[in-house]
Amino acid sequence: MLVKAQLHVHSTLSACCDKENTLNNIVNMCALLGIKILALSDHNSCRNFLPFDKLCKQKGILAVPAMEVTTAEEIHVLCLFNHYEDAKLLCDDIYNSLIKVKTNAILYNPQNVLDEFDNVTETEQYLLSVASSYGIYELFDKVKKLNGIAIPAHVDRETNSIISVLGTIPYDLDVRCVEITSSCDEKLKGRLKSKYNVIISSDAHCLEELCSADGFYIDVEEVSTKALIKRLSY
Amino acid sequence: MTTIKKLIDVLELTVFNFTEDAKIDSFYIGDLLSWVMGKADTHNCWLTVMNNINVCAVASLTESSCVILCEGVQPDESLKQKAIQQNLCLLGCRLPLFEAAKSITENILNAC
Numbered sequence: 122m123l124v125k126a127q128l129h130v131h132s133t134l135s136a137c138c139d140k141e142n143t144l145n146n147i148v149n150m151c152a153l154l155g156i157k158i159l160a161l162s163d164h165n166s167c168r169n170f171l172p173f174d175k176l177c178k179q180k181g182i183l184a185v186p187a188m189e190v191t192t193a194e195e196i197h198v199l200c201l202f203n204h205y206e207d208a209k210l211l212c213d214d215i216y217n218s219l220i221k222v223k224t225n226a227i228l229y230n231p232q233n234v235l236d237e238f239d240n241v242t243e244t245e246q247y248l249l250s251v252a253s254s255y256g257i258y259e260l261f262d263k264v265k266k267l268n269g270i271a272i273p274a275h276v277d278r279e280t281n282s283i284i285s286v287l288g289t290i291p292y293d294l295d296v297r298c299v300e301i302t303s304s305c306d307e308k309l310k311g312r313l314k315s316k317y318n319v320i321i322s323s324d325a326h327c328l329e330e331l332c333s334a335d336g337f338y339i340d341v342e343e344v345s346t347k348a349l350i351k352r353l354s355y
Numbered sequence: 356m357t358t359i360k361k362l363i364d365v366l367e368l369t370v371f372n373f374t375e376d377a378k379i380d381s382f383y384i385g386d387l388l389s390w391v392m393g394k395a396d397t398h399n400c401w402l403t404v405m406n407n408i409n410v411c412a413v414a415s416l417t418e419s420s421c422v423i424l425c426e427g428v429q430p431d432e433s434l435k436q437k438a439i440q441q442n443l444c445l446l447g448c449r450l451p452l453f454e455a456a457k458s459i460t461e462n463i464l465n466a467c
Contacts (some may be wrong), residue, residue, distance in 0.1 A: 195387055218391035225416050232372075252389035280407050 122346055126158035127151055128185065129199055129274065129300060130321030133241075134163040136248055139327035143239040144173045145325070150328055152180040156336050157344055160187035162199055164250035165215045167208040174205070183344050189274060190215060190256045191250060197281045199300055199322075200260075201353070202269035203238035203346045211267060218254035221247050231244040257283070261295055270350045272298045275324055276313070277305040290317075298353040303334060306323035318353050356380050357463050359444055362400065366455070368423060369447035377420045384452055386461050388413045395419065402452055406430050411437040416424040424428065424437050426451045446447065456458045 130147055131138040144161075151159050159182050161173045167188045178185035187201045188210035202208040223246060224232065230246040237255060256261065264271040273290065276299045283290055283299075290296055298318040302339040305321075313319050323334030340350045357442050360376045362368060383395035384402045388409055395401055397418040403410065408430050421444035424430060430438065430445060439444040448455050 191389070193387075195389060220389050222389070222392045222416070228412060228415055248392070252387060253394060280409055 122343070123156075123338050123340050124150055124157040125155050125336045126155075126160075126320075126339050126349070127156045127323060127325075127331070127334070128158070128160040128180060128187070128272075129162050129189065129324045130199065130331060131163055131189075131324070131326050132159065132161055132169050132247070133233040133235060134166055134169050134222055134229070134249065135326065136232050136247075136250060138163075138230060140230055141328050142326065143354050144169060144235050144237065145239050147321055147331065148176040148180055148182065150331050151182060151336075154332070154335055158180060158183045158341075158349060159337070160184060160185035160199075160201055162187040162189040163190055163243065164241075165191055165219060165253060166242075166245075166249050167205070167212045168234050168245075169287075169347075170205055170208065170336055172235060175237050183346065183349075185346050185349065188212060188215075190255070190260055191252050191281070192260050192273075193252050193254055194257060194286050195203070195252050195281055196257055196286045197274040198257065198260055198270055198283075198284045199272040199273070199274045201266050201346070201350060202267060203350060206267060207267040211263060214263075215253045215255070216244050219247065219249070222251055222282075224248050237277050258294060265295070268350070270298060270353050271296075272320070272353070274300045274322075275302050277309055297355070318355065320353070359400075359446075361463065362459070364422070364444065366395075366448055366450075366458055369449075371424075371435060371445040371447055372442075373444050373446075374442045377444070379420045382456070384456060390417050397444055402448075402450070402455055404428050406434055408433040410434055411441055411443055414436055414443050415441060423448050423455065425450060425455045437456075 173186040234243040325331035380398040395417040
């Protein structure tokens with residue numbers, strides 16, 4: 122069945138994210154856009170997942186446990202999981218391995234953990250988007266062991282993408298799927314499509330970006346995290 | 356320790372953006388932005404080959420006095436514009452990182 126998905130969205134837990142990107146705003150906007158599969162992928166954290174999941178369920182949307190991990194090489198990798206518990210395991214490991222940098226109120230928005238009513242329940246003091254201690258190979262192994270999928274994010278971007286940092290997508294890294302931006306060069310897109318599943322996500326840090334990106338269609342056996350990961354790993 | 360102006364003069368640096376002279380208390384070399392964020396002290400002079408817009412955010416966060424792009428690296432347009440906007444002193448050096456550090460040590464730090 123063909124369903125509309127959006128697999129890369131940031132909430133207020135990401136310091137570079139707009140304050141308006143609260144859980145209710147994201148879920149309601151995606152419901153309006155007809156999104157059926159939605160991943161909340163904050164930098165190095167899935168701490169907003171449980172209330173997000175609750176809100177998604179109310180709108181008939183499948184919430185995918187996810188996060189956008191920054192590897193030791195500063196490559197952004199979208200990690201999707203079947204179960205929240207698996208994502209949480211990685212989230213805790215990653216948090217402990219982050220270089221501790223205090224956030225700066227002038228440069229960044231507060232990294233807010235929210236409840237289902239968008240009330241702030243906690244504000245993270247250390248910047249979450251910095252590099253973790255996991256190199257890209259180690260991260261891919263870890264995610265695979267947790268039955269998830271690691272997807273190099275926005276590979277056509279000039280910063281924090283696997284191609285900008287390593288110069289290529291290494292042949293010995295078990296990449297099944299890559300994410301590109303909507304402005305990806307057609308030639309690169311064609312090359313990537315011949316080797317990998319290619320998804321286009323919004324990487325939305327504000328509601329306007331979420332709205333204009335509009336998601337993408339994916340053919341899955343059923344609307345479940347298992348079927349999604351199976352399709353993207355194919 | 357030294358000042359931006361002295362660095363520009365002694366190392367014959369290219370000036371991409373300069374607003375006012377300031378003191379430099381320490382130096383830091385690195386290209387992985389997270390490391391720089393976590394380790395560079397305030398009023399530092401940061402030597403790097405990174406030339407994208409994120410350099411400006413990291414320099415602001417660490418309160419760097421100036422940034423020197425080494426190896427003859429040019430700032431991309433977005434970094435250049437952001438540096439002007441945020442009054443970040445952005446300089447260029449044709450030397451590789453090690454050679455630049457060596458030159459600073461020999462001609463400025465040890466010459467004091």
